Amino acid sequence: MHFTCPLCKTENKIDADFRIKEYICRSCSNLIDIAKNTSTKVVKKPVESVVLEVGRKGMIDEVEYTVTGIIIRKYGTHIFWREYFLKDKKGEDAFLSESDGHWVFLHSIDGMDVKKKLNGKAAELHGRNYRWYETTECTIHAAAGFFEDRLNFGLATYREYVNATQMISQEQSGGTNEYFFGMHISKYKVKRAFKIPHLPHYSGVGIVQPFYFNFKQTINIMAVAALMICLIQLYVVTSRTNKSVFEEEINFTDVKDKEKVSKSFELSGGSAPLKVEVSSNVDNSWASVGLSLVNEATNEIAFASKDIEQYHGYEDGESWSEGSGNETFNFCGVAPGKYHFLISADKEGNASDPFKKGYQFDNGNYSVIQDGKGSYYMKDNKTSEIKTYADKFFLQSELMTMNNILGKPQEILKIDSILSNAIPTEYNYEMKPDNNPTVKIKAEWLPVSFWNFTIVLIILIIFVGACYLGRKIFETNKWANSSNSPYPQS
Incomplete structure (x- = not known):
């Protein structure tokens, strides 16, 4: 569809098929009443941290949406958030709300399905309870695009109910009262869906932002890991012998x-x-x-x-x-x-053993040494038994007998020469008991150590405790701006 602005003659196009009552000229920013083809007022262009433009298409959960309108709402003097109006090919509505870099994906719901509880401090939708977070009064600060309902520039009241990553938003504006169901959507998912080059500045904790990881799933994983470690330790203990x-x-x-x-x-x-x-x-x-x-x-x-x-x-x-x-x-x-x-x-x-440098028998079974006092010692290398000989001739006789050379004069002379000259004399060896x-x-x-097993279990317990504490701090920060926080405020 396309419309020509009656004031500046600029053509305004939108690739979507739905009934339009008003649009804001992209050139002169006049709000044009379709039925009268006249301007009702000039609207400020949305520029504060706006990352989507009218007409851009994106795929969310396998559904293609077209951005048909943009509204920047203002609370107080310096708090802004952005609402992007979406249409799918069937003409169904959806909305993206962004504040401080946190995104919520919303759809319209029937207000009759929402049941108020506890004097309005809680709401129930399809059996799930939502805690009242805050009531905020705001106005439209800037806008652009095509709208099937007339924009109300008066004071609007938002009442929000939260349960983890889901929320119910009640909008009262003029004589209308609308309800929306919203869920957290990752900013990276929005970036991929619409191919946004840059994302708004990210700060604080979003109203339905999830914890950094699934806490219950982490507990289950840690419990399974602890069980596996216990089973492995049991197997190791029972499968070995000390x-x-x-x-x-x-x-x-x-x-x-x-x-x-x-x-x-x-x-x-x-x-x-x-x-x-x-x-x-x-x-x-x-x-x-x-x-x-x-x-x-x-x-x-x-x-x-x-x-x-x-x-x-x-x-x-x-x-x-x-x-x-x-x-x-x-x-x-x-x-x-x-x-x-x-x-x-x-x-x-x-x-060092002095016998290693003494006279060695050819068969290596015996060794002989002499000390500086003229005594001789013969060691049995197999039994380490040592015999002492005060007379060289008695030792010579025993050596000849042991070597069976009594009838061999040349061998006798050889032994006599060895005993006289070749045996070291510097040992001063004395028979001392060792x-x-x-x-x-x-x-x-040894038995299998339980120390490493215990350390791992302690680390798992500490990790779970740290996750619990971190999650509590996270949730406390999430509800810090709420008038109905379940956590004590310092």
């Missing part, structure tokens, strides 16, 4: 300046701490143990070390002691799989 998985006594001399590879052991079930206990017969001395836990499937290595110290004495008439011959530590969060240890250890006074020759290592597969 047991000793490794135990061995290591000679310090066997790991002097090198690492020993332990036997393999299997860990089955859920991830849990591996407790390691190390002990040694330290007495006013120390020992140190280094353990590398090797995952044989991935070759990942976790290293840990522990010092074992125990000292005691007598001072100022009192005895004292500190330290212990036993120490424990954990490899945390060890996953199931096949493992072994790389073991290194050292202790106070753990000198009270701390070994360190014991024991590893135990």
